Amino acid sequence: MLSFAPFLLHPKSVGEIRLQTTDPFDHPLIDPNYYDDVRDVKSIVEALKVCAQLAETKALKAIGTKMRKQKVPGCEKHTHMSDEYLECVARTMTSTINHPTGTCKMGASNDPTAVTDPELRVRGLQGLRVVDASIMPEIVSGNTQAATVMIAEKAADMIKSAKL
Numbered sequence: 001m002l003s004f005a006p007f008l009l010h011p012k013s014v015g016e017i018r019l020q021t022t023d024p025f026d027h028p029l030i031d032p033n034y035y036d037d038v039r040d041v042k043s044i045v046e047a048l049k050v051c052a053q054l055a056e057t058k059a060l061k062a063i064g065t066k067m068r069k070q071k072v073p074g075c076e077k078h079t080h081m082s083d084e085y086l087e088c089v090a091r092t093m094t095s096t097i098n099h100p101t102g103t104c105k106m107g108a109s110n111d112p113t114a115v116t117d118p119e120l121r122v123r124g125l126q127g128l129r130v131v132d133a134s135i136m137p138e139i140v141s142g143n144t145q146a147a148t149v150m151i152a153e154k155a156a157d158m159i160k161s162a163k164l
Contacts, residue, residue, distance in 0.1 A: 006047030012037035
């Protein structure tokens with residue numbers, strides 16, 4: 001079996017996480033807001049078309065691959081592989097691929113959307129820093145692990161130097 005799974009490296013749509021209550025043990029309200037920006041939908045539809053074209057190449061056919069004609073539940077009303085069908089598939093089968101970022105954005109003091117300052121301190125709270133991928137103002141074009149290690153190393157240096 002061979003699978004293609006296109007995803008957006010730099011989505012235009014932006015979600016949000018909000019507190020549900022003042023109780024820190026209550027789960028937050030999470031709205032990923034997938035495909036709010038029509039450019040994201042169009043990009044994924046085009047990517048799905050490219051995947052379908054790849055599946056039909058001589059090289060892949062030579063090793064016995066073929067497109068599975070499975071209908072996605074909820075998308076049956078659309079013509080298979082039409083733009084409308086592919087948009088329905090994208091909206092139905094979308095998920096986060098384990099690398100969310102930007103929920104505690106780091107930024108300058110005049111940035112009203114920033115949660116942390118450039119030293120990763122949470123604004124309005126004393127003695128609390130955020131040291132993970134959530135401080136990235138923009139997602140990197142690949143796995144976030146290396147960037148997260150760099151953030152942690154830099155934070156360790158800042159904390160150590162503040163204590164000396």
